[in-house]
Amino acid sequence: MSHHAPSRVELLQGTLDLLILRTLMAGPSHGHAIAKHIQRTSEDLLQVETGSLYPALHRLEAKGWIGASWNLSDKGKRARYYRLTALGRKQLVSEQSKWQAFSRAMGLILNPMDQEGQ
Amino acid sequence: MTSFFRKFRWLLRRPDKEAELQEELQFHLEEEAGERQAEGLAAEEARRAARRELGNVVLVQEDTRAVWTWTFGEQLVQDIRYGLRTIAGNKTFSAMAILSLALGIGANTAIFSFMDSILLRSLPVRDPQALVLLSWHTPRPEFHGSDHHDDDYNDPKGGYIGGAFAYPAFELLQKSDLVFSSVFGYQGAGKLNLTFRAQADLANAEYVSGG
Numbered sequence: 289m290s291h292h293a294p295s296r297v298e299l300l301q302g303t304l305d306l307l308i309l310r311t312l313m314a315g316p317s318h319g320h321a322i323a324k325h326i327q328r329t330s331e332d333l334l335q336v337e338t339g340s341l342y343p344a345l346h347r348l349e350a351k352g353w354i355g356a357s358w359n360l361s362d363k364g365k366r367a368r369y370y371r372l373t374a375l376g377r378k379q380l381v382s383e384q385s386k387w388q389a390f391s392r393a394m395g396l397i398l399n400p401m402d403q404e405g406q
Numbered sequence: 407m408t409s410f411f412r413k414f415r416w417l418l419r420r421p422d423k424e425a426e427l428q429e430e431l432q433f434h435l436e437e438e439a440g441e442r443q444a445e446g447l448a449a450e451e452a453r454r455a456a457r458r459e460l461g462n463v464v465l466v467q468e469d470t471r472a473v474w475t476w477t478f479g480e481q482l483v484q485d486i487r488y489g490l491r492t493i494a495g496n497k498t499f500s501a502m503a504i505l506s507l508a509l510g511i512g513a514n515t516a517i518f519s520f521m522d523s524i525l526l527r528s529l530p531v532r533d534p535q536a537l538v539l540l541s542w543h544t545p546r547p548e549f550h551g552s553d554h555h556d557d558d559y560n561d562p563k564g565g566y567i568g569g570a571f572a573y574p575a576f577e578l579l580q581k582s583d584l585v586f587s588s589v590f591g592y593q594g595a596g597k598l599n600l601t602f603r604a605q606a607d608l609a610n611a612e613y614v615s616g617g
Contacts (some may be wrong), residue, residue: 319430320437338434338460342427343469350477358426361433363440368430 297333304336304344305353306387309372309380312354316371318361319345345370353379420474427470435460538586540579542571576615591615 299307311317311325322345323336348354353376361367372380438456443449460466493500529537545565558568571579571591580589595611 318433318437320434324441338431339462339466339469342431342434342466343473346427346470347473347477350474350481361437365433365436366429367433368426 296335299334299336299340303387304340305348306380306383307334307336308341308344308348308370309353309376309383312370312372312376313380316359316369318367318369322370348376352376423474424471427467431460431463431466539569540571541567541569542575543567 307326308322311322311329314325317325319338319341323338323341326334326336345354345356349356349370353373354370355373356368356370358366359369435453435456438459439449439452442452442455447455457463531537543561543565558566558570561567570593576589576591579586592612592614595613597608598611600607600609
């Protein structure tokens with residue numbers, strides 16, 4: 289019964305926004321699909337809690353980074369679809385490069401071996 | 407759409423958003439239950455598992471609602487701080503802007519109180535709203551006198567209208583007390599030389615009949 293997931297990683301503060309924006313790059317999507325996409329793409333390492341997903345979606349919408357509209361889902365039910373706005377796309381680009389710089393810096397400090405080996 | 411309008415419209419839509427959030431979370435539950443069912447759970451069990459996964463629905467709603475209020479307040483504070491920083495950054499410009507605003511408001515208030523006292527306050531007579539100004543209507547311009555007030559004009563429906571009355575007509579109106587309790591006439595007297603405390607000036611004068 290219980291989900292035998294590989295050990296999960298806690299989402300770092302502020303990374304959920306970036307993950308949502310990145311997921312919406314592929315096209316409009318509803319909340320559930322966004323959560324599932326993040327979970328699947330991260331090989332189940334990241335689990336998006338509903339309790340933080342919806343507040344985050346509404347926060348991003350309020351900031352104008354994503355837009356929302358009601359559309360029919362592939363099963364014919366009314367669902368709230370989110371899409372990336374031009375503002376959100378700009379935000380994504382800048383956040384993404386910030387994050388990449390950060391993770392590179394972390395890698396350099398945590399794995400000094402790679403450099404010492406050179 | 408500018409960010410101001412986006413914020414404003416967003417604030418107005420608040421009641422709709424409550425219902426939408428409810429529907430959105432309901433959809434999430436159904437999706438999750440459907441997925442569990444596809445994994446092989448029974449319908450009832452799948453629904454329960456989905457509810458467990460979603461956690462406390464009321465709490466999720468509350469957190470999302472808090473985001474609406476918080477984001478609005480946060481952006482408002484940001485805007486105010488930005489405004490204050492801009493003011494502090496250009497001290498001279500801000501001082502000039504504030505000074506001209508203050509002078510503008512002051513001058514407007516002064517002018518308005520003046521206009522208010524002479525134009526808008528009612529006349530210092532008994533029952534001021536019962537006062538009427540009569541006009542003389544005539545089909546032909548040559549039957550028209552002038553009261554030297556330049557208030558004659560062509561009636562768009564035909565004829566001419568002005569403030570000048572034939573004297574017999576005025577007398578008739580004055581004698582009859584059927585409509586008006588009293589009637590008086592006036593006529594422009596042109597400019598007169600007026601001396602007051604040894605100082606002479608030109609003044610506009612009026613001839614006014616007794617009431």
